[in-house]
Amino acid sequence: MDSSDRDRAAERRATRRGLLAWGGMVLGMAVSYGTAAFFALRYLSPGRRARTWRAYAGGVRDIPRGGSRTYTAPDGRKVVITNTGEGFVAFSDVCPHLGCKVHWEAARREFHCPCHDGVFDAQGVAISGPPAKAGQRLARYAIEATDEALYITLMEG
């Protein structure tokens, strides 16, 4: 084997290595971009939208006019269901200011947050305290009253 044969053999090995490196890079990019595209499509697909569920939340007669009670959702969320006298409303018990627990004050027909004296009207709109200054309101849930029962609609997450 003379020097020109050795040069050609070295050149072929270098070409094969280059081809393998290029193929590895293309395969790596395909896997990376494919994975990113898969998760992007999965996130954006209609099936990914937040699911809602409807749950029995107690009897209509369990909450007298002006009264309220706390319902615990299957995922642990607490919902204050109130009979305002004009119908039932359901709000998260989490104050939008800094997350303290709000409660219904029947005599004043308001929700009160004890942490910073936040007050919300019967429709969950802040009317006093830091939440009012920030224009906040309680998170609301749909509630339906039949002759006998209350059903609440909750959104996943």
Ligand code: FES
């Ligand atoms: S946490 Fe409710 S008013 Fe501040």
